[in-house]
Amino acid sequence: MRDVTTTTSVDITSAPRAIEVPDLDELAEISRGFEHRTASAVVAWAYDRFGDDLVLAASFQDCVLVDIVYKTVPDVEVAFLDTQYHFAETLWYVEQVKARYGLNLNVIRP
Numbered sequence: 001m002r003d004v005t006t007t008t009s010v011d012i013t014s015a016p017r018a019i020e021v022p023d024l025d026e027l028a029e030i031s032r033g034f035e036h037r038t039a040s041a042v043v044a045w046a047y048d049r050f051g052d053d054l055v056l057a058a059s060f061q062d063c064v065l066v067d068i069v070y071k072t073v074p075d076v077e078v079a080f081l082d083t084q085y086h087f088a089e090t091l092w093y094v095e096q097v098k099a100r101y102g103l104n105l106n107v108i109r110p
Helices: 024-034 039-052 064-072 087-101
Strands: 055-057 077-081 104-108
Touching: 024 039, 039 064, 055 064, 064 087, 087 104
Parallel strands: 055 077, 077 104
Antiparallel strands: none
């Protein structure tokens, strides 16, 4: 039950393209703007800002965020760190969630 999906190798030889990091004042303004917004509005903003560089790191402890992100940006990459020490039930659950949502799942192993 160990193989939950195929593993994608990651090329770490080339540097990632630069992402503009906002300054603290801009971050504070962005944060204030999100205080009364829905979670899906925040996800939509993140996708508008970062595009295909947006990745959801999920432990699959619960899937509330997976559900919100999937309903907002269905093809976003979902990264799961398979430590090789997960219970069989956890790996089964990952497979169930992947199948339910048709996730763009990237399983990362040490």
